[in-house]
Amino acid sequence: MKFRIQILFFLLLEVGSLSAKKSKPLFPQTPGMVSYTYRNSFAKDVAATLDTLKNLGITDMEFSNLFKRTASDIRKLLDERGMICSSFGVGYPDLTTKTHEVGENAKTLGAKFVRVAWIPHDGPFTLEVAQRTVKDFNAAGKILKDEFGITFCYHNHGYEFEPYENGTLFDYIMKNTDPNYVSFEIDILWTFFPGVDPAKLIAKYPERFKLLHLKDLRKGITGNKSGGTAVENDVALGTGQLDIPAILKAAKKAGVKHYYIEDESPSYAKQVPQTMAYLKSLTY
Template structure:
């Protein structure tokens, strides 16, 4: 009897260990698919589309935000991604395409199976983003957002730091949020550019809640003080967890408001080394 009890206890311990290994992320903050912004591999795609997607797959990435790649059709690109278990939830579109309500956006999104269309830049002179620029963007975004929604897509504007210029009792970004129609216009947070513009990522997630639909997971080097230019040297992109971002609270708040797609973006020149390190950081973030 004692021998049987010992065996039962032994098997119970084995089962508990297997269960623990089967749920390694049960307490982890990051529990989403690993995504990447294609711009991260801008130095690789032009040389070898297939090889670059192979590298991305080997890193464990299963989502990509992209507008395709030169040298292959969108149909071919989609098939190459599908063969590697990579989906395309979001594509990029230029401001001029939105302004002209281009059907090319719809065609590309449908081809890729994307649900979101993002724009990451509002044209303006030099580094001087003005209220006039913001007002025009509001008009463009409201019209384009309605056009995209009518075609089954969600438009997201990606702030780039220059929108944090003070305006009235807030910033020009606040103006854009308040004057765009929530039914047609959503947003994608780029954590580095929020920090660079002097914004608070967690505070903005709380303030505007579910209007944030996507996120660029990108960290700003410690000690760097940003400005309203929307530009910073590539070396200021650093491995996640080594920069200024409070990722623990960023992901806690992101979960509360329902963001489901996170794209690592690394604009440094060492992406083959840094992206895997960032993924490892996310896997172990508790």
């Protein structure tokens, strides 16, 4: 009888242990935020918008606009609130023609990454544009790394997944940029939209993705390689088409450094808290 009780006790411990393992948070940290989500609010009042985000528990920012302020102005506002800017987004022309100014601004902000999210092109993305892009990214990335200690990241936007040889032009850019100077920020919506599995893409290039944009696509929307869709098609995480848990598992395994919510929808004020609650609810 005593032996049976001991066995039952150990079985209960095992069940409890398995249950505890299953309830481990998949995404325990608080995500960061892309300033573009709150672009209209930031344009009116940077300080008040930062207060709103801080009240949500968000302290990690990716600024993609200085909103007519100086980098030092924004850094002061961040410091006063115990917030950081880990990534600074700029346009392709500034990256290539004002590289040193970009580096100085990023350094002032305290950013460890500089990001570009759009490659200028007309019509479908071509090999010629990809070749120019590789050259420009390698050159700018080298300056940012060698002179400022900053890592350059390219944020995909969907059009780069045009077929090329046995892969895509995104593969071409990935394989021909120097990993010492060029890394990537995966936007999971703009990976899924042209028909690519974000989790599989991260697993394919586990050393290259440093940053990640968290966003979801409204159910029923069919994608393409245009790089554009209506902003209303951005929905709260977990309510759209993307397999968020699978993506987060792949990103965690790959060692992605920063995760930022980007919600382009006019309903962002309602959807951002929903997204944060969903992330907090995920377990594995």
